[in-house]
Amino acid sequence: MASEWMIYGAYGYTGELIAREAVVRGLTPILAGRDEARLIPLAAELGLDARAFPLSDAARLDEGLRDVAVVLHCAGPFSQTAAPMLAACLRTGTHYLDITGEIDVLERAYSLDEKAQRAGIVICPAVGFDVVPTDCVAATLAAALPGATHLRLGFDTRSALSPGTAKTTVEGAVGGTRVRRNGRLARIPMGSLTRTVDFGVGEKLAVAIPWGDVASAYRTTGIPDIEVYLPTSRSQIRGLRLTEIARPVLRLGAVQRVLQNRAGSRPGPSPETRAKRPMHVWGEVTAPGERRVARITTANGYDLTVSASLPVVVRLLSEGYAESGARTPSQLMGADYVTTLPGSSEMVLTES
Incomplete structure (x- = not known):
């Protein structure tokens, strides 16, 4: 072997x-x-x-x-x-x-x-980081509220992007925002779905993003409606909506090459920067008349x-x-896996 x-x-x-x-x-x-x-x-x-x-x-x-x-x-x-x-x-x-x-x-x-x-x-x-913390939160919430129909996840981090992640972000902008509705993946306009979220450091405006959990969390939980959120600002939402308008241009190969080359030239965050920027992860499941919320703080992504x-x-x-x-x-490592990792707090589960 x-x-x-x-x-x-x-x-x-x-x-x-x-x-x-x-x-x-x-x-x-x-x-x-x-x-x-x-x-x-x-x-x-x-x-x-x-x-x-x-x-x-x-x-x-x-x-x-x-x-x-x-x-x-x-x-x-x-x-x-x-x-x-x-x-x-x-x-x-x-x-x-x-x-x-x-x-x-x-x-x-x-x-x-x-x-x-x-x-x-x-x-x-x-x-x-993509997607261990949020997947563990999703599994914990699904166990806490069997029969949940909606799952919303999110994370708050100010970490800079590595060259590879930056390239992926540029590529992903072409596809717009994706969520799961009635068990199926669905595209929605970028910047169109917002809400207020307390990721663990106070309430913030947040916007839905095309994150991997709309695939992984569905595989983990079977919950039919899933969204993933990231903190944002009003000006950033306006920028996302402009990006939505520009999607046909962003699809062009020449434009993608230029944007990805620029994205790939930036350095990744230093150890000192990573140490100063932990991640706050939040999740919420709902069923008729019921709600459960989970939060955990982890090391930088x-x-x-x-x-x-x-x-x-x-x-x-x-x-x-x-x-x-x-x-x-x-599924492979257990719902509590993220809590065993360096820099992770305990996961806090509440009804609000």
Whole structure:
């Protein structure tokens, strides 16, 4: 049985954070990616093996996953990279994890449940900030109010974006805002759905955003109506509505390339910045005449991604692990998983 594991996209902002913490914990991942010039120096510094190969060549991809039991896929935008890696994991019998928050990537991953079972592998996307905290909140709330019909989630963080996340955000603007209605994904105009939310630090105006939980939380809970919110301002809402008007232009390939190149040039947040900017997570479920609310404070999203992803790898590497199929983080690690991570408070569950 294969015992090696791999970080693909190890030289990206978040991939490198995970690789460095893995070494601190005594783990020895194989570092991988398509850019050998960026990959080899990092592997040499950390004393790890490296494999350079593209995702576009199926034969090289399969060879790259040789003897690999688990791949933690960190190379975004995942809309472009997840499909070939998922296909390769199914062919090679490799457990698949990633750190995406992209709705369509999550939906695709969950659609492979039967194939994953036949291949004897686990497919568990979004084992980081996208979407471990909110998924655990969703699972906790669903257990607290069986029969809930509406689930609303959200988070408050002032953290800057990494280059990869910024590129994904630019790409996501083309699709507009998405929610779940009666069990189905639905598009609504950007900036059109707002409400007031107390994320744990006082009430704030918030706007619905196209976040991965409209896929993952539905998989976890089966609640038919789901929305995800982020704090905003009146001026930002006006900007979102202008973006909605500009969507046909934003779809143009040349415009996307320019915007993504600019987004990818920014540095990720420093350790000092991350330490000063924790995340406040909120969730609410309702049923006729009933309501439950959950709140938790966690570490900054990037630090949480590092601390959340590595125990999932370790679990899948553990001797005798026999589960297979597509899973959400809370299904794989438990609804209380987020409370075990460094920087997390206890989850507070109330009726208001």
